[in-house]
Each structure stands twice: as C-alpha cells, then as structure tokens.
Amino acid sequence: MNKLETVAEVVGTIDGVAITSAFVEDGEVIVGSVIVKVDEASLDFLVRILPAYPQQFHDSESIRFVNSDLLKYSHVNADGSICVHTHHSPVLKEKLLFDFASLKEWIRKYYINGAKDSHYEHIIVPQDDRAVFLFTTVDYNFTKGDFGSITYSKLAIGFGKDQRIETLIVQQFKLGKSTFDCKWSSVYKNLDKRDGLFVFIENAPTVNGRFAISSWAELEPYVSQEFLKFLNFISRSRVSESVIPLLIGYKIPGEEVHWQCVLIPSRNFPNYAEKIPGTTNYIGRLADEPMQWVSTRNCSYEYFFGRGSFTSELTNSKILVIGLGAIGSNVATTLVRGGCRNIGLVDYDIKEPENVCRAEYLFSTGVNSKINELSDHLSRISPFVEVSLSDRFMDLAKVTLNDQAWRITLFQKLEEYDIIFDCSTDNDVAFILDQLDRPSKIFTISITNNAKELICAVPPKLYKWMNDIARSLSVSDDDLYNPNGCWNPTFKASYNDIVVLVQFALKHIATSIKTHSSLRSFYLATSTEDGFNIKLKEF
Amino acid sequence: MATNKNKHLEDVLTSHKISKEQALLDKHIDKRKEISEALQEKYGSDLYSPFNSGSYAKHTAMNKKFDIDLIAPYKRNAFETLEKMYNSVYDFLYDKYKNEATVKQQKVSIGLKFNTDADGDIVKVDVVPGRELNKDQYPDDNNLNLYVYEQFGKIDKGSDRIKSNIKAQIENVKGHAEKDSVRQIIRLLKVWKFYNSKKPKSFFLELITIKAFDKKTISGDIWDKLKAVMEFIRDEVKSVSLPDPGNSSNDIADTLTDSDKDTLSYDMKRMIERIEEDSDTIKSYYPINEKFPPEDEEKSSNSYGVKTGIGLSVPPVTRFG
Numbered sequence: 001m002n003k004l005e006t007v008a009e010v011v012g013t014i015d016g017v018a019i020t021s022a023f024v025e026d027g028e029v030i031v032g033s034v035i036v037k038v039d040e041a042s043l044d045f046l047v048r049i050l051p052a053y054p055q056q057f058h059d060s061e062s063i064r065f066v067n068s069d070l071l072k073y074s075h076v077n078a079d080g081s082i083c084v085h086t087h088h089s090p091v092l093k094e095k096l097l098f099d100f101a102s103l104k105e106w107i108r109k110y111y112i113n114g115a116k117d118s119h120y121e122h123i124i125v126p127q128d129d130r131a132v133f134l135f136t137t138v139d140y141n142f143t144k145g146d147f148g149s150i151t152y153s154k155l156a157i158g159f160g161k162d163q164r165i166e167t168l169i170v171q172q173f174k175l176g177k178s179t180f181d182c183k184w185s186s187v188y189k190n191l192d193k194r195d196g197l198f199v200f201i202e203n204a205p206t207v208n209g210r211f212a213i214s215s216w217a218e219l220e221p222y223v224s225q226e227f228l229k230f231l232n233f234i235s236r237s238r239v240s241e242s243v244i245p246l247l248i249g250y251k252i253p254g255e256e257v258h259w260q261c262v263l264i265p266s267r268n269f270p271n272y273a274e275k276i277p278g279t280t281n282y283i284g285r286l287a288d289e290p291m292q293w294v295s296t297r298n299c300s301y302e303y304f305f306g307r308g309s310f311t312s313e314l315t316n317s318k319i320l321v322i323g324l325g326a327i328g329s330n331v332a333t334t335l336v337r338g339g340c341r342n343i344g345l346v347d348y349d350i351k352e353p354e355n356v357c358r359a360e361y362l363f364s365t366g367v368n369s370k371i372n373e374l375s376d377h378l379s380r381i382s383p384f385v386e387v388s389l390s391d392r393f394m395d396l397a398k399v400t401l402n403d404q405a406w407r408i409t410l411f412q413k414l415e416e417y418d419i420i421f422d423c424s425t426d427n428d429v430a431f432i433l434d435q436l437d438r439p440s441k442i443f444t445i446s447i448t449n450n451a452k453e454l455i456c457a458v459p460p461k462l463y464k465w466m467n468d469i470a471r472s473l474s475v476s477d478d479d480l481y482n483p484n485g486c487w488n489p490t491f492k493a494s495y496n497d498i499v500v501l502v503q504f505a506l507k508h509i510a511t512s513i514k515t516h517s518s519l520r521s522f523y524l525a526t527s528t529e530d531g532f533n534i535k536l537k538e539f
Numbered sequence: 540m541a542t543n544k545n546k547h548l549e550d551v552l553t554s555h556k557i558s559k560e561q562a563l564l565d566k567h568i569d570k571r572k573e574i575s576e577a578l579q580e581k582y583g584s585d586l587y588s589p590f591n592s593g594s595y596a597k598h599t600a601m602n603k604k605f606d607i608d609l610i611a612p613y614k615r616n617a618f619e620t621l622e623k624m625y626n627s628v629y630d631f632l633y634d635k636y637k638n639e640a641t642v643k644q645q646k647v648s649i650g651l652k653f654n655t656d657a658d659g660d661i662v663k664v665d666v667v668p669g670r671e672l673n674k675d676q677y678p679d680d681n682n683l684n685l686y687v688y689e690q691f692g693k694i695d696k697g698s699d700r701i702k703s704n705i706k707a708q709i710e711n712v713k714g715h716a717e718k719d720s721v722r723q724i725i726r727l728l729k730v731w732k733f734y735n736s737k738k739p740k741s742f743f744l745e746l747i748t749i750k751a752f753d754k755k756t757i758s759g760d761i762w763d764k765l766k767a768v769m770e771f772i773r774d775e776v777k778s779v780s781l782p783d784p785g786n787s788s789n790d791i792a793d794t795l796t797d798s799d800k801d802t803l804s805y806d807m808k809r810m811i812e813r814i815e816e817d818s819d820t821i822k823s824y825y826p827i828n829e830k831f832p833p834e835d836e837e838k839s840s841n842s843y844g845v846k847t848g849i850g851l852s853v854p855p856v857t858r859f860g
Contacts, residue, residue: 446858460736
C-alpha cells in the first residue's frame, strides 16, 4: 500500500473524522478535506501532508490542518493552520493517529473551552528577515502618544534561508530635546548611526487580536494628529536612505515594551492631508497601502541571558582577570557568556599561533596582544560587557610594591574589584593579592602538568596554601612540552583537558557565591582509572 | 609518601614551644611590665594590680603569637561608664606609645604592636581594661565588666555586659584533670587558627576543647585526640553553649555568629576528610614552625640546599595556566 492509500485508509477509520474531499496527490503533497467532530463542535479542515511526513521538518509537524475561519483562536498560524505538536512516530499509520488526536485536543481546549495560555504570545507579523532590528531597554518609561526619532546602526550582514540578512541595532530614542540611549556596551554605542522614527501606541496594532495590521490606514486609529504632522514634516525633509524604519512600540504583559518595525519608502510616505469638509482645516491621514514589516528581536539583557546565566552576585560584580592564557581566557569568556558585565583584563603577553589550540583566541587575528584580542572577543560575545584593559598593571605593581604611596594606590585599585581571578601562575601576583586588606573574592587558579589537577587558592593564606598544595601534588616536570626553538617549555594539555577543569571550578565557585558559603581553597583531582572523573577536594 | 600524623603533630608542638623563643618572650614580658607600671603610675589608686592573662598564663601559648594580654582592673568609681574607661586607656596608651607602636582599638582590648626592633622582632601586647561590678567587690570575686568596642559575633558594639572573672578562666585550664592533653590540643588548634587565619577567638577554642574532653571519652594517641575534638566541634559547634568559667551567664559561643559556626563546622569536616584521605595534608593545616624544625630534619639538608632553620622556605613549584 503506498503513502496516499495508507493516508486515505487510516484517516477514514478515525473516530469522529469524516473525509469530505478525497486525498489526492498534488505534486509531492497529499491533499484532502475532512470534517472533525468533538462533542458538539464540528469543524472543516483542509489537510496538507508534506513530503517529509511522518518526519518533522525544521521543528514543525509536516501535516497541516487549515481553516482560516479559526484565526482568532490561540495557536493558529497566519495561514489558518493549527499549530499542533504531537508525539513522535516514524510509522505513518501511528503518526496519523497521533496527529488527529492532537487536532481534536486543540478543538476541545482552545475552540470549545476558549483556553488562553498563561504565557504571552507575540502578535503575528508578516515580516521578512531581510532586515532584523535588535532593541534593548532604555531608562525611560514610554507612554501612549510618544513619538520622535531614533538612531540605529548596522551590526552585521548575514545569510540564511536563501537570502541576505541585515542585522541592525536600535541605538537611541529622541523625544523632544531628550535622548535616551539603549543600554548596549560602549563598543556598540560607538558604531556609526543612521536615523529613523518611532511612535509608542500602547496596544499592539492588530486585527483578530493576534495578527498585525497590514495596511497603513489600519494604523490611523492608533496614532495622534501630532504624530501625523511630525511624519508630514519628515516626509518633506531630505532623506538620503531609500527607506526609513519606523519603530512601533506597545506594552506587553509585565510592563514590558515591545517594538515592531515597518519600513517607510522615503519617496512614498504613507501620510497625506485631507481637507475637513466645510472648513479650511486639514486632517492627517494614512493611505490604504501595504505596510512592509521587517523583523525585530528584544535583545535586552534579560532576554539575551534568559536561557541561563550566572548568579546575580557574579553578574553584578566588577571582576578582574589577571593572566589570559588557557585558563584565564576561558574564565573570562565563560564569565561573559554567563552574563557578567564589568570585566578587567590584565596580561602583558602577546598571543602566538601556538596559543590558539587551547585558549580562547583565533588563528585569523595573527600575532596580537592578548588583552586586545580577548577584549574584542568578549565584546563580540555580549553587547552588555564593558571591558577595561591593562598590559602593565602587574608589572607596575611589582616595581612599586615597596613604595608606600604607590602601594596604597595599587591596593586601592585592586580593591575596586569585587572578584579577582588570578590565572597568571605568577607567584609574585599571588603574593601581592594575598596582602590585600579588604579582600575582594580572590581565586588564584592554576593547573599541574597534563591537567592532572586544577588548584584554586583563596585568601587568607592564599600564597602559602597554594604552594603547599602545588608541592604536594607536584609531578615530574620532565614531561613538559619543549619544541625545538621554543623559548620556554610549557605544560602538556589540550583545550578539552583544561576547560573541563576550569568549567568545573567555575561551577563550584559560582555555587559557593550563590549560596553565600564560605569560600575555600580547593583542588580538582582527575583520574582515568574507572573512566574519566573529577573529584573536588575542598580545604 | 605518607606522613606519620602523630610524629608530625609532636614536631608541630615542639617547634612552636614558647621556650624556643625565650628571647622574644622576654621582650614581651618586659614590655608588658613596662605598660603595667605606666598604667599604675597614671591611674594610681583607681587601678587594682594589672595581671597577665592570655594563653601564656594558661600554658596554651605557641611561639608564633604570644597572646600577651594585660588585664587592667579598675575600681567602680574610677569611671562613670565603661566606654569612658575604654577611651581613657586608649588615649593614654596612644599618647604614650604612638611613636613606637601602632595602637589599635580592638574588640574588648587595645592592641599595641611595637615597631620592628633591631633584631627584626615585633612585640605585641593587648591591654584589656575592665571595671569591677560594684565598689570594692573585685578583691572578693575577681569579676570585671569589659567594654565591647566593635561587633563581636552576636555581641553588639557598645555593649558593656561581658562580665568575666578572668582568673577563673585561667584556673579552668590549669585545673583540668587532663590538662596536659587539653593544652596540647588547644595549642594545635591555635596553630591551625594562626596559619590559616581562622576567625574563632583562642578563648573559644579553649572552651570548646575542654567541653569536648568533658563530653566525650577522648583517648589514644595525639592524632586520635585531636581528631576526636575536631569531630566534636564539627558536630556540636552549632548547638553547644560555652559558659565563661568567669561568669556562667556569659556564653562564649555567642562570640561567633551562626554563619561563623557553620563555617567552623565545615572547616573541621573538610580538615578531617582531607587528612584521612591523604596524611600529607596534615602539614598544610598544622605546619611546623620552619624556624625550629625537628632535629632529625634539620640534620638532613633539604634538596634545595636551603637550611630552613634560618627562616627560608622551600622555593615554590612551577604552576601552569
């Protein structure tokens, strides 16, 4: 029995389902119509079964149940198809039974009982992804009727779904004489800016509750005459760009502001003036012309790190990372991916090609200062991190340590940081940090050859403990990596060997900080005797 | 190579013997005498005889920190308030010693840290001002009120109710049936506290050690005894009360907050685990005073050719990152 015959036979046997138009092949798609009865409800659906069926395709079911009369109900797509997610089955017959059962469940829950999901569903906008505007929070509470100009910057050009994608970031909102900066880091704030417009309309501009309006005329009830005058003024100005983005803002649950974006052709503004009959006055109007929506994404800190971040005790801290080798670069990168926003980097060293295999550096950037490259890397990861750099700080510290005035300045500078990760493996640095009077949280991290152990020392007595333990763990240094012509031998370990320990250590440190446990020196011991395992030895 | 824990602990005690630093101890005693005489001259009949307290008096001292305390017992009418007493003594000591010492206000005492002398030694003396509770009562019961200068565990800053018969505290250790073992364990815990910068006051460690000996059957060799006391602290520190032998309504357990006690319990738990797992780690918790290494080690020079007896430590090992 072929696929078409199986579909026809199985659907015909499902309780409460009657075929009203026989299943036929339309190219590679199988198409038919059914009527589905659940309790007193009886609904017609066009059924389209895509070639991949019963497999899913791009995270969606490859069967569609379409009825465009149902648009106002929850979980209905713009084309009238019901959004169902069902059990997996690679067997055609079983999958059909699952999917029709799921359709009936939708009818019962959303059509008959009118259920509304507790989580907010964004309105459905017929946008294309040729341009994507990223927005974040500003220190201003928008109110209905606010309008003005924005600035935005080009972030990147990408490619996906067979088209070029331009990503842009919203930089500023200007209301009258006030300007409100979007909360990106300074690296992003400094990008070249272009101009656009915004209007805040309080409620989402929709038809059927969930679908964005498609004509400019439909926006008219949402905006004020003042805004239309402003639009008229802009339309008479010289605009160099071919399109001007208009951000349309509204509130969504949780007092959150969401922005959609529509492009205004600069040679064809949608506004016009209409004379009020019997008067000499004019009223601003919007034409019944299609709106060209483009994509937006809420990229605020909370969304950007919504899927997971470190505890706020870490992310709100000012953190210094000293020494940016394999350990330090991974620590810094992990902190930034975990949502940390204020990072200082200290290293005097230059990144060489042979550093790349086990540290967070790139081959493509060539020989480069470690602080500059890592700073750039961190800013590329997060638009919320401010990175400060110094290649001389610890050198200066060593030279001036015994000068009382300098020593005070040095210690004050170090004590500005809430947390210090010393990954320098420099005993002088550990010795200096051990003397801080108002200790920040300090973690001096190093590993032994072959990444057999990771040692993490904390105050008090950081220096002594670290050396005691390092001595007790010390394995022979005969096995060091010492290539011909290399100026200095180094330890043997791969990125995987090192990072598995660094991540374990950071998890332990973050947990201790989150639970306000006393911070203790520890080391991680690895073993391969019974499969690879890591044991935490806390002191 | 495994460490013989008992031998090591004996060596720790030996290397920290007060007598090893007789010259430095003498300097402390001389300085304390000088301060005592200065106080008597200044306060005259307002002051009873100052006396020595601290671990030296209790035979629980170790030579890294002498704990030379000088108790200054004032008469009831000498000062209107305890705060005035405390400030007066501080002002006097500050004026007298500001050019030769750092004079610091501490929890219930005034700390004098004298500048490094020609031998490179630093002498530290803590002066504890106290006032008798009622007129002429001190000679009878030795009770004193102390002033609390800064927050002290659960005891508030500015509070003045630490009443303490310090002589009774001294007798508490001296008079214990197992005083030798008790003193050994107290000294070891003080070595641990010193080298690891731990928070509990020495007096707290003394009392909880005595409590452990009173509550548990503690026997065996020195490691067995130390471990038993550490287990007692681990298990009981959060609930134990430690009445001050000088005044039973004064609970020394209150000198630590609940969170401090959690930390101390966890310290003991981790320390026992680490030492049981690897006897070498005992050296990190209870180090030998490198200035006075055991004779057998002193004879065999270490692999770096450095005689540790002159105060140099073994060079740090290479770490990677």
